[in-house]
Amino acid sequence: MAIWRGRSKRKHTGGRYRPQHNKRKFEIGRELQFAVVGEKQVLKLYRTRGASAKGRIMRAGVANVLDPKTKKVAQSKIITVKNNPANPNYVQRNIVTKGAVVQTELGMARVTSRPGQDGVVNAVLTE
Numbered sequence: 001m002a003i004w005r006g007r008s009k010r011k012h013t014g015g016r017y018r019p020q021h022n023k024r025k026f027e028i029g030r031e032l033q034f035a036v037v038g039e040k041q042v043l044k045l046y047r048t049r050g051a052s053a054k055g056r057i058m059r060a061g062v063a064n065v066l067d068p069k070t071k072k073v074a075q076s077k078i079i080t081v082k083n084n085p086a087n088p089n090y091v092q093r094n095i096v097t098k099g100a101v102v103q104t105e106l107g108m109a110r111v112t113s114r115p116g117q118d119g120v121v122n123a124v125l126t127e
Helices: none
Strands: 033-035 042-046 053-057 064-069 073-085 101-104 108-111 122-125
Touching: 033 073, 033 122, 064 108
Parallel strands: 064 122
Antiparallel strands: 042 053, 064 073, 073 101, 101 108, 108 122
């Protein structure tokens, strides 16, 4: 069964919406596939509306880390996930999302990109 991202049949009060139309293909969602800290980066392309494409990274090995003091960007290996405000369980599973704090070789960095949609891990040093 597909994941459907359309409007609910019920109002928040419990009343019923009369459907204006049936389900549409653009309302279909996708199953969650998380970017996990791993050896190499695997990019998966998905077709979106308008024949564009989104790249989803499956294993994140390196991050593009920005040092705010020197304004330089360097690639650094991701060691582990230290904090993830999206879900505390993601820390135990080493899942990288936007806003997660990761331990890199350069130090602690906060992820600023969306690995599930951008296909890359960008981060800013927080120390």
